[in-house]
Amino acid sequence: MSAPTTTPGQGNPTPEAPAATPGPPAARRRTLATRWRRDRALVLMTLPAIALLAVFAYLPMLGNIAAFQYYSPYSGFFNSPFVGLDNFARVFTNPAFLNAVLNTLMITAFQLVFFFPVPIALALLLNSVISPRVRVFIQSVVYLPHFFSWVLVVTIFQQILGGAGLISQTLRENGYSGFDLMTNPDTFLLLITLQAVWKDAGWGIIIFLAALSTVDPALHEAAASDGAGRWRRMWHITLPALRPVVILLLILRLGDSLTVGFEQLILQRDAVGAEVSEVVDTFVYYQGVVYGDWSFAAAAGLAKGLVSLVLVLGANKLAHVFGEAGVYQR
Amino acid sequence: MSAQIGDQTAPAAVTETARRTGVGPGAPQRHDDLPPTRRRRRRANGRPVWEEDPHPVGLGLKGVVLALVVLVVAFPLYTVVVTSFSTQAETLRAGGLVVIPGELTLEAYRQILSGGVVTRAAVVSVGITVVGTALSMLVSVLAAYGLSRPGSLLHTPLLFVFLITMFFSAGLIPSYLLVSGLGLIDSYWALILPTAVSAFNILILRNFFMGIDNAILDAARIDGAGEWRILLRIVMPLSGAVLAVVALFYGVGYFNAFFNAVLYINDNAKWPLQLVLRSYVLQGASLPGGADPGQAASGAVAGMPIKMAVVVLATVPILLVYPFVQRHFTKGVIFGAIKG
Numbered sequence: 001m002s003a004p005t006t007t008p009g010q011g012n013p014t015p016e017a018p019a020a021t022p023g024p025p026a027a028r029r030r031t032l033a034t035r036w037r038r039d040r041a042l043v044l045m046t047l048p049a050i051a052l053l054a055v056f057a058y059l060p061m062l063g064n065i066a067a068f069q070y071y072s073p074y075s076g077f078f079n080s081p082f083v084g085l086d087n088f089a090r091v092f093t094n095p096a097f098l099n100a101v102l103n104t105l106m107i108t109a110f111q112l113v114f115f116f117p118v119p120i121a122l123a124l125l126l127n128s129v130i131s132p133r134v135r136v137f138i139q140s141v142v143y144l145p146h147f148f149s150w151v152l153v154v155t156i157f158q159q160i161l162g163g164a165g166l167i168s169q170t171l172r173e174n175g176y177s178g179f180d181l182m183t184n185p186d187t188f189l190l191l192i193t194l195q196a197v198w199k200d201a202g203w204g205i206i207i208f209l210a211a212l213s214t215v216d217p218a219l220h221e222a223a224a225s226d227g228a229g230r231w232r233r234m235w236h237i238t239l240p241a242l243r244p245v246v247i248l249l250l251i252l253r254l255g256d257s258l259t260v261g262f263e264q265l266i267l268q269r270d271a272v273g274a275e276v277s278e279v280v281d282t283f284v285y286y287q288g289v290v291y292g293d294w295s296f297a298a299a300a301g302l303a304k305g306l307v308s309l310v311l312v313l314g315a316n317k318l319a320h321v322f323g324e325a326g327v328y329q330r
Numbered sequence: 331m332s333a334q335i336g337d338q339t340a341p342a343a344v345t346e347t348a349r350r351t352g353v354g355p356g357a358p359q360r361h362d363d364l365p366p367t368r369r370r371r372r373r374a375n376g377r378p379v380w381e382e383d384p385h386p387v388g389l390g391l392k393g394v395v396l397a398l399v400v401l402v403v404a405f406p407l408y409t410v411v412v413t414s415f416s417t418q419a420e421t422l423r424a425g426g427l428v429v430i431p432g433e434l435t436l437e438a439y440r441q442i443l444s445g446g447v448v449t450r451a452a453v454v455s456v457g458i459t460v461v462g463t464a465l466s467m468l469v470s471v472l473a474a475y476g477l478s479r480p481g482s483l484l485h486t487p488l489l490f491v492f493l494i495t496m497f498f499s500a501g502l503i504p505s506y507l508l509v510s511g512l513g514l515i516d517s518y519w520a521l522i523l524p525t526a527v528s529a530f531n532i533l534i535l536r537n538f539f540m541g542i543d544n545a546i547l548d549a550a551r552i553d554g555a556g557e558w559r560i561l562l563r564i565v566m567p568l569s570g571a572v573l574a575v576v577a578l579f580y581g582v583g584y585f586n587a588f589f590n591a592v593l594y595i596n597d598n599a600k601w602p603l604q605l606v607l608r609s610y611v612l613q614g615a616s617l618p619g620g621a622d623p624g625q626a627a628s629g630a631v632a633g634m635p636i637k638m639a640v641v642v643l644a645t646v647p648i649l650l651v652y653p654f655v656q657r658h659f660t661k662g663v664i665f666g667a668i669k670g
Contacts, residue, residue, distance in 0.1 A: 032483075039483035041557035045476030046488050049469040049527045056508070056524045057495045063504025073507075122399065125392060130376040140656050141400050147578075147648045149586030151604045155612045155641055156406045159427055166409065166427045173425070202403065206659060217378065224380040263589050267608065281502065288503045289593065301501035309498050 067299040087299035100283040107260045110189050115196050119204030127212045142202025150263040153199050158182050185276040211245045247324045255312025258304050280304045414638035421634040438639035455603040462522040462584040467577055474535035475561045492529040520594035531576045538572040571658035578655045603644050611637045
């Protein structure tokens, strides 16, 4: 699982990268010109993608200048006045923004407890199914919702759990009172977690199943013949096999703490109200695109981006401290 | 990294190494992939000899839980499909979604597919998906191959250009200002270009390409093949599984994208399917020219079959492709995800 190459700090900047291209010794003294002749096709191949990223990923980074201006679309970046950190001061003293941050962190924490373990449990359960046919069938069913759009998932939930939905309808027909989970702010956290589980928990198991498949059955056999029971084998063999993947995903999730299902939330914001459903991303959207306070929204967005960057680097550092590979290695 | 190539052409030695190390395409996914010597040592119920028999209660519980999981996913989809094929009267009798099929009809599909808003939106969505996926795959495969040889000229800086976008994104406001500044508001390109390159997908492709046996590539090089020819004739044919999976990721991304369209498409006539789904099904606006006006007047559940038909329509392209790509998931995704 320790992959030698994809990540920063791993790619060897010198041409003599020992593992990848075992070229002849002469290769060490190649000049820049010969290397260019040899590799120019490879460099050219990356250019279309880099051009797209330059325009649609890197150019907008410069656009964050708006966060330090009173940006107005009529004056543009060049003629809008600079105001230093004014916008950030406005952002961090804005009660609605602080509420959005709080909601975001609550959703992340709630889902860490009630969403994150579900795929692991499902994977362990599925891994113990002997019949390959049953296993493949279950897999193809539970993977499917991952490929549905959020609009679709919310629509389906509305039809099943909404006020006029299937379950309420059935309850009412039998003399009970119905309920409407879709518009109730008190249960919103539960609702979006249910939706997330329904949509993505199934897909989440794929990575754990793969980790489980790398366990050598001989380990289980040896442990069993030494008298280890089912649960002991689970504790000492199966779960340790999952540990690196669990830590990796935990890091990614923590680094993404400030990003929670944007499309999912914006679709349901009107139904339950901003009080519980406003998160940082929806806040940025409404302040900027809807209300036109571009600089204010850009400052909030930039603050979020920077904090997220720190979080992911920090989480990764933490993983290294605990002796795990993390997202990348140094 | 040990030498690995696609299963179909893997020499026995490579697969054997992979199986022993538990890494790579030849690694066992399950006990049943093991060589026959192992398989013979199983009992009739498929368990290896050393494993104790499961407790009947535990076994029963496991079955119930798994059946429940499948049911929770499948049941909503089932009722949606049944409702879309039901008559208006049937949905009124059921008070919404139909669980037990009664009177069936294709009327809802005839209405939404006979031109009008839904048909146009479906065409838009499919068009964006096809063009977008083609463009994304083209640039991604090229970039992934270009980045697949550590030690090549500028390899690390170029790789970083992609990796940085995974850790830091510019944010919504500057992206919106850029797209509107480029004059792409109400242009379909606004739904394609900003999301055309995914560093994550490129890394999945790159990891797979890097696993291809260098000996094959060297042999081709000695025979005088350039990088372009190697990519086209050797690497691509060996990478069917991962190409299919990544194309599915891109395709699903384009087809399902909803928020980009909210941002960039103001003209209703250019709406993709997800926006139509939101407005007419989720938010319950009445479908202009779609539903029969007489039905639309008859209450909240009016047009229920039509709404559900739109929902089904929004899943059809995914359901069409899914079975063909699904069997490649493990190989394609795991290669990128775990090894990456």
